[in-house]
Amino acid sequence: MFRVYKSLSRKYKKNLKSFYIVQPTTWARISLDFMNAVVSPKFAKKIRYIHSLSELAKFVPLTQIDIPPAVYEYNLRYEDKITLPSSINYDENKHLMFGVPLEVLMGAEGENGLPRVVRDCVTYLRAEGMQVEGVFRRSPASTLLRQAKEAYDRGNPINLSDYGVHMAAVLLKMFFNELPVSIFPVQTYDVLKQIQGKQHYLGRIEFIRNSIFPLLSPASIILFQYVCSLLHEVSKYKDVNLMTAYNLAVMFAPNLVHSGNPILDVSMCILSRTNEKSGGGVGLLMKLAIEHFDLMFEGYEPRNRIRDVSESGTISMSSSMSGSIDSSDTPISTPGTSSPPKYPSLRKVRSLAAITTLSISGSGSDFFRVGAGVEISGVKVQGMVSKSQPTTPYSDLPGSPASMASIDELRRAIPWIS
Secondary structure, three states: OHHHHHHOOHHHHHHOOOEEEEOOOHHHHHHHHHHHHHHOHHHHHOEEEEOOHHHHOOOOOHHHOOOOHHHHHHHOOOOOOOOOOOOOOOOHHHHOOOOOOHHHHHOOOOOOOOOHHHHHHHHHHHHHOOOOOOOOOOOOOHHHHHHHHHHHHHOOOOOHHHOOHHHHHHHHHHHHHOOOOOOOOHHHHHHHHHHHHOOOHHHHHHHHHHHHHHHOOHHHHHHHHHHHHHHHHHHOOHHHHOOOHHHHHHHHHHHHOOOOOHHHHHHHHOEOOOOOOOEOHHHHHHHHHHHOHHHHHOOOHHHHHHHOOOOOOOOOOOOOOOOOOOOOOOOOOOOOOOOOOOOOOOOOEOOHHHHHOOEEOOOOOOEEEEEEEEEEOOEEEEEEEEOOOOOOOHHHOOOOOOOOOOHHHHHHHOHHHO
């Protein structure tokens, strides 16, 4: 009380209308009443004791105050939920974040930008959560989680650094879990189950891009891609945070489905640790999106939109749909490892068809079909390739141009067939 009184100049003391003290203890009130006679009786008349944040909201615009977590927690002694007074200047539905359809939050085409809670959580996790052990696996205190969620729904400013990394991660999962229509609706389940039938990860990615993504709304694609980019970055620090692509997929996939049938939803999210080819459709898709983020989303329109997100969260609509792939030859670097896994060089692939038509031709065969568009030393190549004939020249392959390059060169250009 003395510190506050001394910190105010005479001008502010004179013009001060009210001085609110929230949730004072009995001892604090007795002490303040005693000091009022010493400090200033006029100043003492301006002091008001407030017992809860709901009561405070009647006098000050509570949604403009960044309230510390400790205050929220202490306020639970007096009320279970903060209630704001009815006002023509406050529209509760305008601020709701959780349990609201994506088309309402983002617009039919995502033109309204990313939801504030998603943008805040992803930004904070990128800055502070990459190397935190167990991120997306550990949970914060349930009481604080509820208070943080309600604060977002009221429109209060939230400083996530006051709550910590695990709070931001759980808020992000909770946002997806409470969507009225999940990212992967029940109508997509039959198509999602077909992912397991594809034998090669490239074939799975092609199937996802061509058969599953078109079933999702534009807002769902934008949001899903934005979060997958974060999870992809988190997985690069797996040696530190212990969150591999498998672990992240296991923790996040259940939040992307809710058909009303828990058993069915669980079956869609199952992942096998020993057999990477088996599992539920959503679990497999999630793991692929984290491990091969660039292949999954390269050239896809929503990714270009995400790059144009401004500080306000508005998304530019200037990008056009493109299915081409044009990625760098530089391997993706993984923190904590000196030699990251070699990803396919995609500069030599001129179309999506060229990369995804590479498939095994027949059960048990070591023959591969190379789609048109793959270039070796400036020469386009297509035809049948056998791994057991490493010296076969391209001129001997059906449909290939005259060239003396060997299958070994093809392997160097397309390393996933070796």
